[in-house]
Amino acid sequence: MSEEEGHAHGHVEYRFCPRCGGGLEKRKLKVIEPERLVCLRCSFIFYLDPKVIAATIFTIEGRVALLRRGVEPAIGTWVFPGGYVDRGESVRDAAIRETQEEANVEVRLCGLLDVYSYPNSPNVIVVYAAEVIGGELRACDESVEARTFSAAEIPWEELGFESTKDALRDYLKLYLNAKT
Numbered sequence: 001m002s003e004e005e006g007h008a009h010g011h012v013e014y015r016f017c018p019r020c021g022g023g024l025e026k027r028k029l030k031v032i033e034p035e036r037l038v039c040l041r042c043s044f045i046f047y048l049d050p051k052v053i054a055a056t057i058f059t060i061e062g063r064v065a066l067l068r069r070g071v072e073p074a075i076g077t078w079v080f081p082g083g084y085v086d087r088g089e090s091v092r093d094a095a096i097r098e099t100q101e102e103a104n105v106e107v108r109l110c111g112l113l114d115v116y117s118y119p120n121s122p123n124v125i126v127v128y129a130a131e132v133i134g135g136e137l138r139a140c141d142e143s144v145e146a147r148t149f150s151a152a153e154i155p156w157e158e159l160g161f162e163s164t165k166d167a168l169r170d171y172l173k174l175y176l177n178a179k180t
């Protein structure tokens with residue numbers, strides 16, 4: 001999973017209007033909604049939208065494929081392949097593309113596992129169960145190691161993110177009938 005947490009507008013403070021360069025100010029526009037950034041010069045409202053991440057979980061000979069991250073955040077931890085969906089790209093295509101880029105395998109999506117999101121995080125993680133139809137598992141792009149784990153071997157203490165843990169738990173239960 002690429003830069004799932006601690007990224008982009010989760011933590012960065014925007015100070016200037018992207019449209020006219022005027023200063024931004026936080027304003028309460030609707031009672032039940034969070035404060036918005038509003039341009040003092042042109043009144044543009046800078047909405048901080050969620051970021052969508054597409055990911056896949058798949059097995060090879062009954063073992064779950066995971067990648068060890070070679071970049072921050074969560075460098076050195078294990079994750080399944082995934083990354084940001086580009087604007088205009090379908091979420092399904094992004095999941096397939098990211099899996100090819102990071103794990104060097106071509107996959108077919110079998111079904112939606114679930115959608116994972118958490119309070120105070122900008123990320124919405126869409127996870128598909130997938131099956132390999134080509135290529136060979138190999139670490140590339142942002143990963144430094146790729147290997148497979150049996151359900152009993154999953155390194156729960158060394159997983160990258162909350163969503164990694166939650167999605168793997170769901171996958172094992174639904175697809176491998178494993179108790180976790």
Ligand SMILES: [Zn+2]
Pocket residue numbers: 017018019020021022039040041042043044
């Ligand atoms: Zn402006």
